[in-house]
Amino acid sequence: MQISDLPYPDPGVPDARSGPRFLLWLGRGQLGGQLKSLAWGMLHFGGVAGLPYAVGLGVDAVVDREPNRLLLVGGLLVLIGVAISVGDAMLHRTAVTNWITAAARVQQLLARKTAELGSALTRRVAAGEVVAVSTGDVEKIGWFVEAVSRFLAAVFAVVLVCVGLVFYAPELGVVVAVGVPLIALASLPLLPRATRRADVQREKAGRATELASDTVAGLRVLRGIGGEELFLGRYREASQEVRRAAVRSARMWALISAIQVVLPGLLLITVVWYGASLALDGRIAVGELVAAFSAVATLLYPLRHFEEIAMAYSFSRPSAKRAARVLSLTRTDPAERPAQAGTVEEPAAGGDLYDPRTGLLAPAGRFTAVVCGDPDLAGRLAERLGGHAMEDRDGGDRGGEEEGAGGSDRDAKDCPSVLLGGVALDDLALDTARRLVLVQDKDPVLLSGTLRELLDVPASGAVESGAALAAAQCADVLDALLQSAPDGVEDPMDARITERGRSLSGGQRQRLALARSLVTDPEVLVLDEPTSAVDSHTEARIADGIAALRGGRTTVVLASSPLLLDRADRVVLIDGGTVAAVGTHRELLHREPLYRAVVTRETDEEQRLAGLGLTELEEALTEIEESA
Template sequence: MQISDLPYPDPGVPDARSGPRFLLWLGRGQLGGQLKSLCWGMLHFGGVAGLPYAVGLGVDAVVDREPNRLLLVGGLLVLIGVAISVGDAMLHRTAVTNWITAAARVQQLLARKTAELGSALTRRVAAGEVVAVSTGDVEKIGWFVEAVSRFLAAVFAIVLVCVGLVFYAPELGVVVAVGVPVIAVAALPLLPRATRRADVQREKAGRATELASDTVAGLRVLRGIGGEELFLGRYREASQEVRKAAVRSARMWALISAIQVVLPGLLLITVVWYGASLALDGRIAVGELVAAFSAVATLLYPLRHFEEIAMAYSFSRPSAQRAARVLSLTRTDPAERSVRAEPAVEPAAGGDLYDPRTGLLAPAGRFTAVVCGDPDLAGRLAERLGGHPMDEQGGDRDGDDAAGGEATDAPSVLLGGVALDDLELDTARRLVLVQDKDPVLLSGTLRELFDVPASGAVDSAAALAAAQCADVLDALLQSAPDGVDDPMDARITERGRSLSGGQRQRLALARSLVTDPEVLVLDEPTSAVDSHTEARIADGIAALRAGRTTVVLASSPLLLDRADRVVLVDGGTVAAVGTHRELLHREPRYRAVVTRETDEEQRLAGLGMTELEEVLTEIEESA
């Protein structure tokens, strides 16, 4: 795999059972790249390992006054130099390629999982942690993947030097062969403590990132209530904890680095002292002493890779664990997934949408409005209607139900009698589209915004007209640079920040209308617009979606009055069904949500004339 071939056509199915298993899966997926890097690394480190022996041969040639042999040694040194240079360049190239491709694979997997889970992801995992996994953690995982081949090449060089020295200068070779393994494993007892300290540092850094992310997301609200200084103080405390943890972690890694410098230095002193005594006794030649000294000095370079691989694994293991935790999340329960066979057959067109948990029924081809007294329940119900099981915080199959009562085992929402969770994800997304109350607009032109999978039955002009976006088009055209005459070519800033909340909401609604799904679920689609615009939007939705199943979760009388059918959900189940006007007259709970009546106002509204006169008399007498 070359960098130019990215992204992967299919990043594969990861082994997300644990962090080490995920790292092993990544390594297996890049065997070709790892072998290339290992081969170039062996060439590079092999040249490094052969350099001391060539130097020793050259010294012997000088001592023995053999110019021809010295010339041959010079040619050998040139070859070794070329091997070191070429091997180093290609090792760096292939190692970086392994790093980038591994990071790209992880990012693709995270992006695919984000698209699969949708808004349910940030309710199962903190938004700050998702950001940390997709940025810093991805780099650390890639670091370990690319460090493996360089470490193996360094091990090859160390073995080559030790074995060669044993044959070249046996007395000194034995000393080196015994000392090098001791140096290599000397830092192992310190690694668990260093790893724990690094884990604490990353945990505190993750909390600080989550706090910063949440603070930025709610900055407008914090300014409104004067809470900026409070949260700034909290972030300062969190950042200081991160700093202290980083210093403690750095001290341990500094100690490990010191060991990797001191012990090889002691070995070098030992070899020089012992080798000098052997040379003075005539037991070894001067060239052998020089070769042994150069070999030990050369070993300092590959030995550093032992420290690097330890650090890389220490930092990448918790990162891989977090990535595996995100990648292991699913739309359905593992127990259901284990007993489920093939995906269900796509339901026939024109089926009703039914939620067994709440008892909500949205007849095919009808405009159904749903009223919930709890806004949070409305949002969770909208996601459930789109095939997303409600999480444990909001009530799911394994947790409390939407009403806060006993756990239930209700199946997923049914479309035409087929459970949405049993369908392929792409099929479920195509059949049912959910627009939440805070839709996101990505940067780009308006034409790109409407370039979404759609049936083709509804064009952008009709959707914009139904969503009452005429003033939005004018605003985009006015802010567009010179030469842009078509509002569809006007650019929208990131998240539509240059537009008002109502304008963003209407553009998102128009985008949803363009897709023309079989079932469209809208959660408070007009909460940010005025009543006159809201009334026209309600008429536009009813007209454009005629004959298609539409579910709107709202409490606005203007929207409810246009619906064919209104359902009141109270306490997590359907409490009443009828038209808007029918429910206003006969259902006090519905009237309380829609008209915002107090308990006293409802009691007075139910009194007859005689009873009302008595209440008024009591009020006058008490006054």
């Protein structure tokens, strides 16, 4: 795999059981690139290892006054220089290629997992952690993958130097062969402490990133309530904790680096002192002493890669652990449907949408409104209707909450998936399930680009962008985009939308997102509070637009607005995690006190007064006045 071939056609299925297993899987996936890098590294380090012996041979040739041999040594030095230069250039090229391709593979895996899980991802993993994994952690993982081949080439050079010295100058070679492994292993006792400090640093950095992400996301609200400085102060404190942790970690790595400098220096002094005494006694030649000195000095270069691989693994292991944690998340519990998931045929068009857990039924081709007293329950229900069942499998809090309210001791895993036309959405291939059922949550995101690009989404082609914009009442949004567009832009479809639509109001962003969903024209459209940020007049027109444009298509809207509920063909009241009542908006207003309380926001006292007769009402009012 070359950089020009990126992205991968298929990044593969990672081994996400643990961080080290994930790193091993990445290394196996790039075995060809690793072997290339190792081959060039061996050429480079082999030249480096051979240089001291060539110098020793040259010194011996000068001492023995043999010009022909000196000429041969000169030619050998030229070859060694070419090997070092070419090997170094190609080693760097292949190592960087391994780094970038490994990082790209991890990013593709994370992007694929994010698309698979959708908004349910942030309910299992903090948004700041996802950001940290997809940025800094990806680089650290790539660093370790590319450092492996250079480390193995450095090991080859160290072994070559030690073995060569044993044969070239046995008495000095034995000293070097014993000392080098001790130098290489001297830092091992310090690595666990250095790793722990690095882990603390990364943990604090992840928390700071999460805090910064949350602060930026809520900056407008913070400014409105005067809490901007409070959160900035918290971020300053978090960043100072990161700085202090980084200093503590750097001190340990500085100590390890110092050991890698001091111990080879002591070995070099020992070799020079011992070699000089041997040369004075005539036991070794001057060329052998020079070769031994040069070999030990040369070892400082490959030994630095021992420190680097230790640092790379120390930093990449927790990064790989976090990446593996994200990549191990699944859309459903794999133990439930290991055989049929993704293999079931697509259901026939015109099927009902049914949720066995709550008992919610959305008849095909009808406009169904769902009322939940709990906004969080409504959000989870919307995700579940879209086939995202993972949020119901991460513990007993939610399940216990629903069990207590519904009087059932069933576990989340005992509840089947939402059914569309009798087929479980969890058993369908992901792209099929997404195409059939589209869920727009209450906080949709607008990507930067032109309005034309925003509406250029996979769609049935039955709904034009103009009709969708009209149904979503986006006329004022088009005018606003055109006014802020640069000179020469006359079509609002060519006007650019800033990142996340920050130049637009909340209601304008919400209506553009609704238009995007309407253009898609899925078989089933699930909308969670699609008009919560617009005024009542606009909301009424949007309700009419949705009902007209989605005629004959299954539409489910989770809302509590009477304007939307009155346009629905049927309204379903969810209480305690199960269906409590079904009917039209007006029917439920008259016969269901709980429904009336949720929709009209009546208090308990107002509900009691509403159920009294005229005489009882007068007596109650008199009682209230006397108590006041």
